[in-house]
Amino acid sequence: MDQLLRVMVRVVIALTLCFVALPSLVVIVTAFNDKAILMFPPTGFSLRWFERAITYDDFRRGLMNGFIITAWASSLALVCGTLGAVVIERYRFAGRRWLEAILLSPLVIPHFTLGIAMLILASAMHVERTYSLVVLCHVILVLPFVMRSVYVSLKNIDPALGRAAASLGATPLQCFLRIDLPLLAPGLAGGWLFAAILSFNEFTATLFVTGQRTQTLPVAMYTYVREYADPTMAALSALLIAATVLFLLAANRWLGLARILSIEAGR
């Protein structure tokens, strides 16, 4: 009985692993096809789709836009999310639960709705589809993830440390700068990183708020895919996957994967 269960558990886990890993593998393999068609398995070997992915103008512009938007959005979200997490974790006040619920709400509001809302807002305020609009939209989307990361890090700071610092003459500001901030740093870095990855990959809401000039890489990819069916898309995806893996491996050494993906469960 127990033996049977053990085997079943292994089978389910193996299947799950396959299905989770398969799509990425398929995309990577497909990218090396020599024919101008998205097909698996490939019929020949070629690197030309990689060349096209790297040299295609819209992708280059999308990548640059993505970096700009991601950098701003993650950094702003980090500031707002840290403040929110500190206020919610450290102070007890009426409406604390409401504040928390509102800050976390982008987790459950469809990105779709957010995109449309931003579009309506922009037109109401006669704002162009500028970078700020996209950045604002992304800040809202990644805020909950940053908050979670900071929140977990905050929970792991012994409240007695703040009291110790105060008894030694540190004002609340000195205490925050010299005690809390250095101890939060890994959590902040992890939160920023995760937010950056999410922001860089965001498509749904971005589709509504970007124009030709401000479009990010995923939007450029979507536009491309509607015109061409060649493996350039796959090649670009493979490059992105490789970059993400390298990036995370590097970050993992400094921060730990669990911290980046905010899955650590307290102390």
Next chain:
Amino acid sequence: MDQLLRVMVRVVIALTLCFVALPSLVVIVTAFNDKAILMFPPTGFSLRWFERAITYDDFRRGLMNGFIITAWASSLALVCGTLGAVVIERYRFAGRRWLEAILLSPLVIPHFTLGIAMLILASAMHVERTYSLVVLCHVILVLPFVMRSVYVSLKNIDPALGRAAASLGATPLQCFLRIDLPLLAPGLAGGWLFAAILSFNEFTATLFVTGQRTQTLPVAMYTYVREYADPTMAALSALLIAATVLFLLAANRWLGLARILSIEAGR
């Protein structure tokens, strides 16, 4: 100095709250406009867009599809995610960190890439754009969130409980069924719920893997928005937001919001 800081903190938090809450409010208000245009602020009051949202055929079919896909995807992800979390948390083996990394990878792989990969896979295996394809895709996407929720719940179970049960004569299977499972139940329910909300709202990958017959609500909405610019979209979004809020309020009473959104930080 400290006083100034306090004021600044309040201003930043107030601004953040505004920007996070604003889009939802704008969408809801816009939905009541009487003109056939997405405009804020509205110029008159009407409920006709709500009527249209409820009666429009594609939306009805999308809703039904969404329910079917969401129910299957969340439930399958719950089983796989629970097994994955239990194996990673309870057993120490070579490749444990790799297993964890692969199961969590959908957090950082663009949904876009996943959608394309599923499309390539489906055509390679000559599979139609059926429900199973969409379900599979969603299982992969929500798996990390379920795993995180279960993982946190598992961490909160005192390992001594399992030993106590064993010393009292419980086999590993009895121990799992009578001790672990009842104690995991709230975490499982929270994980399922969060997965369901994410799956229901997913757009990017779904866009690639659904056909006319299997399209979910977000895809139907996208199709609609490309044809019409009237407030029906806003009305539908408002209805979805209302439903989500009611749903979460109800679940909050039983499970706690922190548990549903997996932001609790251990004990």
Next chain:
Amino acid sequence: MTQTTESFSVSVANVRKAYGTTTALDDVSLTVQAGEFLTLLGPSGCGKTTLLNLIAGFVQPDQGSICIDGESVNELPPYRRSIGMVFQHYALFPHMSVADNVGFGLKMHQVPKSEIAVRVKAALEMVRLGQLGERRPRELSGGQQQRIALARALVINPKVVLLDEPFSAIDKNLRAEMQVELKQIQQRLGITTIFVTHDQSEALSLSDRIAVMSNGQIEQLSAPADLYRHPASSFVASFIGDINRFPCVIKARTETTCTVAMADTLLTLPITHPALSIGAAALLFIRPEELTLVPSHSDAANLGTGQVDTHVYQGTHVDVYVRFADARVLRVRHPGWQATSLFALGQAVGVQANLQQAFIFPAR
């Protein structure tokens, strides 16, 4: 008012504090003399930590005033109160070296760098850890960490040092050593010290005076030997030291003595509480070391005769539990180790009490 408070290092007057509907402190007043080692002792939830946090400034009183060195500090935040504080779990800053931890308070007080180095070195040598300045806190043992925390609190020359159960997380075998070290440092520096603990033996060994607290009030404030030898209430008698407790009834009383009936025995003993009237129910307390085992039915057996129930060996002595016919169990302390063989389990023995050292309080 100022005149009376000026002579004290710390004075707490009529302080009240409630959390919601729970009263944490109920009209507590207390004065601590300069250089005194005062302990707040009580079970968890008695209000001792709340009182400490009020003095430190981490908690605001609902009512009442707190003075340090004769000045009211009610309006001062913790970082202006000139206190040194030591916490249960050390609360060392994990991202700083030991030397930076100890120097943190001096830095906050804008002491010049060169002076900081000198004073940190002296403080570390005071706690006999002069060579550990470059280490990180997590590399040290619990006892070492707490000594660093003590050095950090003392190096800023605070007006008063507050210690919140500082030894409760430290291995029991190291605790006695740490206690002696703390007491010697405190005596050498002559610094006013307020110490919170729930461990009565720790309180007895360290303090000049002990405030025994219960339910947000101070039950008794006395020197350790007074507390042990003349408890003011049945709570204090039960909480301090090992003790036997029996219900009894007052049968007769004079100015200084009273006669009580306990089961079928009549005992005459000194009065230890004013509110004892004839016929009232009372509680009789007597310590195990004031009891002696005698042959059964001996005339000396003024508490009666029972059976040996259990031996509890403790190295320096054996506690013999004697069970009476009416199910009362008495704990009798017998020095050395021979009691286990002298008084076998089940054997009938008489119990003789030194009634001059018994306490009697009204039953509440």
Next chain:
Amino acid sequence: MTQTTESFSVSVANVRKAYGTTTALDDVSLTVQAGEFLTLLGPSGCGKTTLLNLIAGFVQPDQGSICIDGESVNELPPYRRSIGMVFQHYALFPHMSVADNVGFGLKMHQVPKSEIAVRVKAALEMVRLGQLGERRPRELSGGQQQRIALARALVINPKVVLLDEPFSAIDKNLRAEMQVELKQIQQRLGITTIFVTHDQSEALSLSDRIAVMSNGQIEQLSAPADLYRHPASSFVASFIGDINRFPCVIKARTETTCTVAMADTLLTLPITHPALSIGAAALLFIRPEELTLVPSHSDAANLGTGQVDTHVYQGTHVDVYVRFADARVLRVRHPGWQATSLFALGQAVGVQANLQQAFIFPAR
């Protein structure tokens, strides 16, 4: 082999266990007699918990065999070993009522429902909590929870009950009471018991025999009074009870006595360890209660004269710390409370030792 092990309730033979490069147990052998209360005592990391987990089956030995009631259990999983186990933090199932917790083991052993109810009731009454069956564990105090955990472990009539520091999370003032209760239940049921603790006073008071462990090995296995009065090594002497320790040098020896030089004093005392050769460095141990304070420069002051350094009051006695000219500090136990006034701080006093009760071991 079977013959020798059959007469013991639990027997552990030549067990080794390593975690990576750390040796947790190094060739440990141990036999526990039926009905015996045996304690594994040692500092954290000494291997005592590993040994308990090996007997329970939660950990597999690298080498060696474990028998329960004469049968090897090496190949049996924990749920087939017929053990009852009590954990430090109670480990009650939080989603079950107290009665369901206690009945869980019976259910797992397929006992009929009606019998479960009867046996659960009896077990709860044994720990004097008969009325709490319907409560949830979290509604109970720590002491009550641990009594429930004990009832749960005992109700299945295990061959041996294993207790892993069961009282260390319990309030100190309740601990003594719980210890007496455990000992009485154990004696009444006559059940073989293995108890793990790092608290030597708990070990002394409860055990029939104590195995003192250090670095994965058993240093001494003796009855409590033997351990206290005849320690076999300097580790045991330091770990059990309060004790003074001094380096000294062996100057002369006979069959039964030796003469040692400590600072400028010569002392003659009984030999307590075979490996003591003339000229070797040694450690002299003597308990505070074997020392007496005498007038300074009295002939009786066989340990010399020093100054009173600190008093540590403990209710039943005062420990007086005497500092000698060579910085040695001696702890002298004086019964009662008068020592604080009899021997003022700074006063010169002589120290007399009862050398018949001193221990001497080679310095390692």
